[in-house]
Amino acid sequence: MPNSMWHQCLEVLRDEFPAQQFNTWLRPLQSDHREGQLMLFAPNRFVMDWVNEKYLRRIEEVLKDLNGGQAPRVNMKVGSAPRESDPVKRSEMPARLNGQVLEEAGSRVTEEERGVAATVPGSTSVRPKSYSERRPVQIEGDIKHQSFLNEGFTFETFVEGKSNQLARAASMQVAENPGGAYNPLFLYGGVGLGKTHLMHAIGNEIVRRNPKAKVAYLRSERFVADMVKALQLNAINEFKRYYRSVDALLIDDIQFFARKERSQEEFFHTFNALLEGGQQVIVTCDRFPKEIVDMEERLKSRFGWGLTVMVEPPELETRVAILMKKAEQANVKLSSEAAFFIAQKIRSNVRELEGALRLVIANAHFTGSEITPPFIRESLKDLLALHEKQVSIDNIQRTVAEYYKIKVADLLSKRRTRIVTRPRQVAMSLSKELTNHSLPEIGDAFGGRDHTTVLHACKKIVELQETDPGIREDYQNFMRLLTT
Numbered sequence: 255m256p257n258s259m260w261h262q263c264l265e266v267l268r269d270e271f272p273a274q275q276f277n278t279w280l281r282p283l284q285s286d287h288r289e290g291q292l293m294l295f296a297p298n299r300f301v302m303d304w305v306n307e308k309y310l311r312r313i314e315e316v317l318k319d320l321n322g323g324q325a326p327r328v329n330m331k332v333g334s335a336p337r338e339s340d341p342v343k344r345s346e347m348p349a350r351l352n353g354q355v356l357e358e359a360g361s362r363v364t365e366e367e368r369g370v371a372a373t374v375p376g377s378t379s380v381r382p383k384s385y386s387e388r389r390p391v392q393i394e395g396d397i398k399h400q401s402f403l404n405e406g407f408t409f410e411t412f413v414e415g416k417s418n419q420l421a422r423a424a425s426m427q428v429a430e431n432p433g434g435a436y437n438p439l440f441l442y443g444g445v446g447l448g449k450t451h452l453m454h455a456i457g458n459e460i461v462r463r464n465p466k467a468k469v470a471y472l473r474s475e476r477f478v479a480d481m482v483k484a485l486q487l488n489a490i491n492e493f494k495r496y497y498r499s500v501d502a503l504l505i506d507d508i509q510f511f512a513r514k515e516r517s518q519e520e521f522f523h524t525f526n527a528l529l530e531g532g533q534q535v536i537v538t539c540d541r542f543p544k545e546i547v548d549m550e551e552r553l554k555s556r557f558g559w560g561l562t563v564m565v566e567p568p569e570l571e572t573r574v575a576i577l578m579k580k581a582e583q584a585n586v587k588l589s590s591e592a593a594f595f596i597a598q599k600i601r602s603n604v605r606e607l608e609g610a611l612r613l614v615i616a617n618a619h620f621t622g623s624e625i626t627p628p629f630i631r632e633s634l635k636d637l638l639a640l641h642e643k644q645v646s647i648d649n650i651q652r653t654v655a656e657y658y659k660i661k662v663a664d665l666l667s668k669r670r671t672r673i674v675t676r677p678r679q680v681a682m683s684l685s686k687e688l689t690n691h692s693l694p695e696i697g698d699a700f701g702g703r704d705h706t707t708v709l710h711a712c713k714k715i716v717e718l719q720e721t722d723p724g725i726r727e728d729y730q731n732f733m734r735l736l737t738t
């Protein structure tokens with residue numbers, strides 16, 4: 255059975271399942287066919303389990319038909335298919351704890367950690383959020399765990415879309431089976447995309463199912479501050495005991511652990527203790543674990559032991575749906591035309607989208623006006639001007655060149671080597687998406703190219719984003735870099 259049979263099989267499945275399901279679960283699978291066996295590679299264990307449970311039987315049936323009635327041997331694994339040109343195969347994710355010997359805590363509290371302890375007061379969070387954060391731990395006791403969760407952040411209020419489907423499904427699974435197969439759950443993605451919302455949704459759901467469950471939510475600064483305080487009060491054992499006694503530990507924005515060595519060490523031990531005890535750990539971060547700088551390798555690698563899922567920036571339809579939902583929650587009538595208008599203008603993240611909607615609603619209340627596109631344009635005038643000013647073709651070219659470590663002049667040149675053409679296509683596509691320039695204007699800005707070249711670049715990048723996870727990730731990074 256040749257590898258192409260998998261592609262034929264995918265074509266059959268594409269017609270059978272809704273596009274969203276197909277794109278989320280089946281399209282990301284890679285295949286390798288050797289010695290009569292088809293190996294399917296899933297990007298993570300969650301996708302593997304899901305496909306095994308929901309689609310594998312159908313996949314086998316289709317392959318059998320395509321293979322002249324002979325049942326194929328199909329196996330699944332986490333990882334990527336080996337490529338001829340790529341002798342270094344991406345490592346697979348170890349699925350279980352393997353009982354490594356833990357080291358004794360020995361790091362000293364750094365200046366950074368002392369600084370955090372001084373700036374995290376008992377009852378406020380360092381960065382303002384859309385909800386009030388209560389002091390999450392009192393080492394002395396009297397802990398009302400559930401009160402740290404924002405009750406408004408539930409699965410019901412979370413709008414599902416292509417960009418967050420995987421993260422939402424994984425979160426739901428963890429909520430239904432905490433401490434089970436996906437431990438730790440590592441949610442990552444750019445700012446304001448719903449990681450905290452999902453994390454609270456899991457916590458709320460765990461408590462809803464089991465009101466006695468001890469769920470502790472805290473931002474990583476709070477963990478640092480509590481640890482420093484515990485050390486000062488000679489209460490580090492209470493600190494340890496408390497954090498190790500919870501059923502689920504939810505730590506938000508783990509990137510703030512960078513350079514806080516003693517906290518990393520303490521967290522590492524807590525983390526291991528919880529995982530070994532079958533208690534759930536959920537972590538959010540603004541980047542992929544391996545990309546966190548100044549974080550111990552052993553901690554980063556441990557994050558990958560469970561399930562790592564990305565929350566991506568929402569596409570247009572999801573942005574519209576989010577706006578409709580938020581308006582409904584605020585008891586405001588928002589026409590789909592108005593929602594579409596806002597969603598088209600604000601593309602960076604959901605927090606900003608919500609902010610824009612709040613502003614429009616406040617203005618409408620204040621002036622007694624109806625929410626129409628011209629009214630929205632007027633209400634968001636300053637915000638939109640800021641966006642338009644920020645994203646220029648120039649800015650895109652500089653950002654792309656810097657990212658790929660080439661020169662802006664290369665992007666404008668006639669050079670056609672791969673090292674230059676792909677970044678050029680990415681930059682053209684971003685220019686189309688993020689600025690109001692026409693195709694001929696963009697062509698001009700890229701060394702006087704024809705508008706058909708720009709069009710081709712845009713199509714190519716859309717296509718590559720579907721098939722090449724590297725380009726997809728690059729593109730999302732650019733969206734984040736350029737629009738936030």
Ligand SMILES: Nc1ncnc2c1ncn2[C@@H]1O[C@H](COP(=O)(O)OP(=O)(O)OP(=O)(O)O)[C@@H](O)[C@H]1O
Nearest residue numbers: 384411412413444445446447448449450451604605
């Ligand atoms: N899919 C969604 N449906 C409904 N609301 C959403 C969705 N995604 C994000 N939001 C809302 O957007 C706001 C920002 O989300 P959240 O705080 O969870 O972002 P985040 O990814 O944790 O950002 P940060 O990295 O800055 O902490 C919240 O009010 C949240 O309710």
